Amino acid sequence: MHRYLSILGTFARACLVRDMTFRANFLLECLTSLGWMSMNLAFYLLVFQFTPEIGRGTGWTREPFFAFVATGLVINSIVQALFLPSAEELTEMVRTGGLDAVLVKPLDAQFLLSMHRVDFSSFANGIVGLVILTVALGRMDYTPPPVVWLIYPLLVVCGVAILYSLMIMLAAATILMGRNQSLYDFWFYIINFSRYPAEIYAGPWGGPLRALCTFVIPILLVINVPARTLARPLTGAAWWAVAGTVVAAVAAVAVSRLVFQAALTKYRSASS
Amino acid sequence: MSVGLEPLGLFGRLAAGLRTSGLRTWWTMLVISLEERLVYRGDFIIGTLMRFLPIVTQVFLWTAVFAATSRADIAGYSRNDIIAYYLLTMVTRAFSSMPGLSSGIARSIRDGSVKKYLVQPVDYVSFLFAARVAHKLVYYAVAIIPFAAVFWFCRGYFPAWPPPATIGAFAASLGLSFLLGFFMEVTLGMLGFWILEVSSIVFAYMLVQYLLSGHMFPIDMLAGIPTGLPGTSLADVVSWLPFQFTAYFPAAVWLGKVQGPELARGLAVEAAWVVVMAVACRLAWWRGTRRYAAYGG
Numbered sequence: 301m302h303r304y305l306s307i308l309g310t311f312a313r314a315c316l317v318r319d320m321t322f323r324a325n326f327l328l329e330c331l332t333s334l335g336w337m338s339m340n341l342a343f344y345l346l347v348f349q350f351t352p353e354i355g356r357g358t359g360w361t362r363e364p365f366f367a368f369v370a371t372g373l374v375i376n377s378i379v380q381a382l383f384l385p386s387a388e389e390l391t392e393m394v395r396t397g398g399l400d401a402v403l404v405k406p407l408d409a410q411f412l413l414s415m416h417r418v419d420f421s422s423f424a425n426g427i428v429g430l431v432i433l434t435v436a437l438g439r440m441d442y443t444p445p446p447v448v449w450l451i452y453p454l455l456v457v458c459g460v461a462i463l464y465s466l467m468i469m470l471a472a473a474t475i476l477m478g479r480n481q482s483l484y485d486f487w488f489y490i491i492n493f494s495r496y497p498a499e500i501y502a503g504p505w506g507g508p509l510r511a512l513c514t515f516v517i518p519i520l521l522v523i524n525v526p527a528r529t530l531a532r533p534l535t536g537a538a539w540w541a542v543a544g545t546v547v548a549a550v551a552a553v554a555v556s557r558l559v560f561q562a563a564l565t566k567y568r569s570a571s572s
Numbered sequence: 573m574s575v576g577l578e579p580l581g582l583f584g585r586l587a588a589g590l591r592t593s594g595l596r597t598w599w600t601m602l603v604i605s606l607e608e609r610l611v612y613r614g615d616f617i618i619g620t621l622m623r624f625l626p627i628v629t630q631v632f633l634w635t636a637v638f639a640a641t642s643r644a645d646i647a648g649y650s651r652n653d654i655i656a657y658y659l660l661t662m663v664t665r666a667f668s669s670m671p672g673l674s675s676g677i678a679r680s681i682r683d684g685s686v687k688k689y690l691v692q693p694v695d696y697v698s699f700l701f702a703a704r705v706a707h708k709l710v711y712y713a714v715a716i717i718p719f720a721a722v723f724w725f726c727r728g729y730f731p732a733w734p735p736p737a738t739i740g741a742f743a744a745s746l747g748l749s750f751l752l753g754f755f756m757e758v759t760l761g762m763l764g765f766w767i768l769e770v771s772s773i774v775f776a777y778m779l780v781q782y783l784l785s786g787h788m789f790p791i792d793m794l795a796g797i798p799t800g801l802p803g804t805s806l807a808d809v810v811s812w813l814p815f816q817f818t819a820y821f822p823a824a825v826w827l828g829k830v831q832g833p834e835l836a837r838g839l840a841v842e843a844a845w846v847v848v849m850a851v852a853c854r855l856a857w858w859r860g861t862r863r864y865a866a867y868g869g
Binding site for chain 1: 622626629633638646789
């Protein structure tokens with residue numbers, strides 16, 4: 301474990317040196333990332349010009365909703381900084397045979413393939429997310445109890461773990477298919493479902509979709525559960541949601557590991 | 573690069589009929605691009621289907637917004653109008669979006685591969701145009717099925733069919749949006765003659781484009797936002813920019829939000845932007861190739 305942490309630190313240092321070598325580019329990447337985020341925030345502000353809350357009686361008024369959005373920013377920035385850049389390279393590695401070099405190294409292939417590149421500019425969104433979270437909590441009528449500050453970071457880690465698992469399973473699909481650029485688009489489209497409170501998925505179509513995205517692909521637990529601990533009292537049902545999210549995160553990591561290992565056994569090198 | 577048309581089956585046989593005509597070069601470029609697009613068919617089909625997923629979230633989001641407000645409409649759009657609007661912007665984006673075009677041009681300038689177009693009797697912009705037409709033809713051939721299915725499934729959100737004149741205006745605005753999107757992206761890519769790495773500029777463009785094109789929400793929603801200019805809202809400013817024609821305008825035309833003189837003015841402004849961007853694109857190519865120093869073997 302210590303060896304892997306040390307290697308992870310080396311990867312991170314190398315990426316930071318690389319980013320600092322091209323500082324202007326790094327700053328532009330931060331600004332671009334912040335630009336996309338600002339645009340989304342502007343959209344949400346516009347939506348709240350026309351409605352007091354998202355869904356009647358859901359309690360997702362402006363401040364709680366922005367706490368929700370901020371939680372999403374923090375979780376997604378961690379995934380985009382630590383895991384996504386490596387996963388994006390996998391498609392080309394499989395297609396060109398570059399994966400061979402990874403498989404012969406005396407390290408766990410999943411570790412190397414999913415964590416060798418760190419994109420520090422993606423943390424910019426997370427930092428702004430924390431600022432928005434602070435402002436939103438300051439303006440909310442409800443004050444979360446102190447225990448939430450122990451549970452919330454744990455749930456954020458669980459959210460990251462669920463997203464990481466989904467990404468690893470798509471990486472496994474890359475190995476099986478040879479090329480799956482669209483499946484990475486699929487990753488973005490799928491996490492799009494997690495961007496809004498689960499309550500919006502209602503009605504004859506929304507109900508089954510909500511169940512699918514909670515129990516089969518637990519994407520709705522990623523942001524909803526941690527955000528709800530900040531916005532609503534921790535009642536009995538909320539505790540069940542917390543426990544369910546922890547179980548879902550552990551299960552997702554385990555299943556994705558199995559799927560990835562199984563996919564590696566099917567890998568056929570594209571190189572000579 | 574020599575191109576044999578015979579192994580291309582139907583395309584090859586059709587090309588044979590065109591060999592005596594002046595269209596041969598164009599046809600060859602189109603065939604090459606069609607074949608290229610069809611290499612990764614599975615990836616392409618999955619990608620097309622996936623693009624509908626974000627609409628699903630928008631349907632639920634706006635349903636929740638309307639459920640929580642006492643308003644019958646927002647900026648003149650009922651809930652059904654907004655959902656129909658998002659679906660129609662998908663059609664517009666199918667015409668106006670040019671994925672990878674500007675970055676591909678900038679890359680060809682950076683790695684030197686653009687120089688073959690300087691020595692071959694093939695016009696680069698025409699080649700890009702033929703390639704993009706081919707890309708779109710393949711896309712429409714694949715996408716027509718999911719598009720038809722989704723529109724049929726969501727038919728309840730749409731108002732009655734508009735009159736033929738409106739459909740004609742819609743078709744014209746779509747055609748122009750294709751041309752506008754193409755020339756805007758090509759011009760952007762040709763900035764690579766002056767700046768080797770244009771990816772940041774492309775990202776900035778995408779950002780502005782996404783926000784001001786109406787892809788995110790109908791531009792009418794900006795009508796209440798002041799600009800500081802007397803009597804001029806943000807929506808008024810955006811209506812003169814080219815971006816709205818790549819998502820908002822055709823959708824608004826179909827839904828009857830733009831009619832009469834306003835429709836004629838909109839089409840005229842769109843056509844004017846196509847001309848401006850086509851000239852800008854030619855100018856960028858002309859000036860750029862004069863200062864270009866070829867790299868690469």
